[in-house]
Amino acid sequence: MILDYLTEKQAFNAWALISVVLFALYYRWPGRKLDHIPAVGYQSHILSYIGAFEFLFNAQKMVQRGYDQYRNGIFKIPNLDRWRVVVTGKDAIEMVRKTPEDILSFQDAVNESLQVPFTLGPNIKDDLYHVPIVRNQLTRNLPVLLPAVREEIIAAFSDVLRLKDNEWSNFKAMDTMMPIVCRASNRIFVGAPLCRDPDYMDINIKFTITVAKASAMLNLVPALLRPFVNRFLTSVPADIDRCIKHLEPIIEERRKNMEEYGKDYPGKPVRMLENDMLSWLMDEAKGDETSSRNLTLRILTVNFAAIHTSTMTFCHALFHLAEHPEYIKPMREEIEEIVALMMDRFARQPVTFPDGTYIPKGTHLTVAAHALHTDDAAYEDPHTFDPFRFADRTKQEYSGRKGDMISTNTEFIAFGHGRHACPGRFFAANELKLMLAHLVMTYDVKLEGNAERPPNMWFILSCIPNPKAEILLRKRVD
Numbered sequence: 001m002i003l004d005y006l007t008e009k010q011a012f013n014a015w016a017l018i019s020v021v022l023f024a025l026y027y028r029w030p031g032r033k034l035d036h037i038p039a040v041g042y043q044s045h046i047l048s049y050i051g052a053f054e055f056l057f058n059a060q061k062m063v064q065r066g067y068d069q070y071r072n073g074i075f076k077i078p079n080l081d082r083w084r085v086v087v088t089g090k091d092a093i094e095m096v097r098k099t100p101e102d103i104l105s106f107q108d109a110v111n112e113s114l115q116v117p118f119t120l121g122p123n124i125k126d127d128l129y130h131v132p133i134v135r136n137q138l139t140r141n142l143p144v145l146l147p148a149v150r151e152e153i154i155a156a157f158s159d160v161l162r163l164k165d166n167e168w169s170n171f172k173a174m175d176t177m178m179p180i181v182c183r184a185s186n187r188i189f190v191g192a193p194l195c196r197d198p199d200y201m202d203i204n205i206k207f208t209i210t211v212a213k214a215s216a217m218l219n220l221v222p223a224l225l226r227p228f229v230n231r232f233l234t235s236v237p238a239d240i241d242r243c244i245k246h247l248e249p250i251i252e253e254r255r256k257n258m259e260e261y262g263k264d265y266p267g268k269p270v271r272m273l274e275n276d277m278l279s280w281l282m283d284e285a286k287g288d289e290t291s292s293r294n295l296t297l298r299i300l301t302v303n304f305a306a307i308h309t310s311t312m313t314f315c316h317a318l319f320h321l322a323e324h325p326e327y328i329k330p331m332r333e334e335i336e337e338i339v340a341l342m343m344d345r346f347a348r349q350p351v352t353f354p355d356g357t358y359i360p361k362g363t364h365l366t367v368a369a370h371a372l373h374t375d376d377a378a379y380e381d382p383h384t385f386d387p388f389r390f391a392d393r394t395k396q397e398y399s400g401r402k403g404d405m406i407s408t409n410t411e412f413i414a415f416g417h418g419r420h421a422c423p424g425r426f427f428a429a430n431e432l433k434l435m436l437a438h439l440v441m442t443y444d445v446k447l448e449g450n451a452e453r454p455p456n457m458w459f460i461l462s463c464i465p466n467p468k469a470e471i472l473l474r475k476r477v478d
């Protein structure tokens with residue numbers, strides 16, 4: 001440590017200098033414009049930095065505190081570089097849903113929380129043509145494509161787990177399930193056999209983890225330092241280099257076919273094999289986006305959107321199930337699960353919420369999703385794992401479409417709500433149910449020593465299933 005070579009006084013000065021520089025870099029203008037919104041913790045600007053540090057380690061508890069204190073209201077939480085405004089209550093969520101993009105922008109919020117220009121490169125956000133493809137082509141083709149996904153899931157579980165006889169074996173749940181999700185999803189993104197190529201899977205998984213980690217780190221770093229810090233976090237061009245090796249031959253072959261047979265040549269022989277995300281992207285891409293490099297980056301981006309979300313959701317369900325193996329028998333019939341994510345918006349224009357709260361331009365808004373999903377006003381006994389909570393349609397409160405995994409509403413925002421609600425949720429719901437059904441029908445699952453569900457890991461506002469925790473699996477015995 002360089003400080004070891006300094007005298008005590010020099011060391012003190014060095015620390016003082018570092019602190020001043022850090023403070024100056026993080027210093028946010030007092031933000032008087034948000035003075036009328038009550039804060040969690042200290043309202044005073046200077047003291048709020050104490051809360052900003054607490055936020056790094058205790059974000060979810062701070063949101064819950066605000067949620068309990070300002071029920072159905074709007075409050076703010078200090079972050080190092082800005083205040084984050086948290087919205088709760090049905091009317092306000094409805095307002096976030098229906099306010100148009102040019103006032104409360106979803107894209108700017110994603111740009112910020114994912115730090116898109118650094119993590120996915122500068123061009124992705126200018127042209128989001130993959131989003132309607134995920135919503136339309138992918139969803140429309142599910143009935144045709146799901147049998148192949150199911151086949152891939154069955155093969156992936158068997159290849160990854162390699163269980164012998166009927167003995168229990170240990171698996172790190174997150175590390176085990178991520179390749180299975182990757183392989184199953186890519187059956188529909190790029191088709192077989194590429195979806196099971198170890199190097200192709202590895203690059204997509206690494207990319208997913210890199211984007212998730214780098215965006216979280218970059219959000220903690222003052223804006224001025226981000227370009228510098230990012231050099232140690234991401235390398236989008238190198239990731240494309242590695243992935244394009246696998247995709248370019250396929251892209252070129254398909255292009256050749258397209259030239260030979262025309263785009264919609266009826267009865268085109270290869271057509272059935274080419275009904276996947278890559279082909280839809282190739283059909284829709286315009287101008288610069290048609291290059292193999294840009295198509296490759298798009299495939300990596302869709303993988304990022306699909307893999308970490310689906311894996312986390314699956315592992316949340318899996319840990320519940322492993323903690324309560326008594327449910328496996330009845331659940332061999334049906335299961336559903338939800339997670340905590342966000343529905344962020346960035347105010348491009350000032351707006352006033354139904355309760356009268358004025359939100360100035362430039363404010364970052366978050367909906368308190370986890371607090372909402374564990375609110376006993378919305379869900380009976382919300383902290384108890386009840387796998388049949390939504391299955392029992394005789395229960396008035398979850399009847400009709402409200403209990404569907406894919407229907408968003410003001411009490412269920414795991415996929416967001418409104419125009420920007422996750423376009424991949426129809427695919428995700430089908431894929432996850434296929435995975436869980438296969439797991440439950442084929443394997444027995446439990447936790448070592450019948451322990452309690454391993455505690456979730458909270459990173460800022462993400463509720464991550466314990467990344468180190470293991471589950472025990474064996475081939476089903478009864």
Ligand code: HEM
Binds near residue numbers: 413422
């Ligand atoms: C359980 C799994 C998933 C969860 C929990 C999830 C959740 C979300 C959420 C919360 C949003 C933002 C919505 C908002 O803030 O209003 C979102 C957006 C998005 N998701 Fe998902 N997602 C999942 C799976 C997938 C899959 C499998 C795909 C692709 C096949 C996908 C593609 C996307 C895309 C492209 C967007 C951006 C939408 C836009 O720009 O308008 N997601 N997702």
Ligand SMILES: *[C@@H]1O[C@H](CO)[C@@H](O)[C@H](O)[C@H]1NC(C)=O
Binds near residue numbers: 108112115116117118
């Ligand atoms: C997107 O975020 C970057 C910082 O990561 C910022 O420089 C840029 O201005 C943002 N763009 C928009 C449209 O918000």
Ligand SMILES: *[C@@H]1O[C@H](CO)[C@@H](O)[C@H](O)[C@H]1NC(C)=O
Binds near residue numbers: 123126293
């Ligand atoms: C990828 O697309 C962007 C515009 O979206 C363009 O500026 C860039 O040159 C393209 N890259 C390649 C390798 O074609």
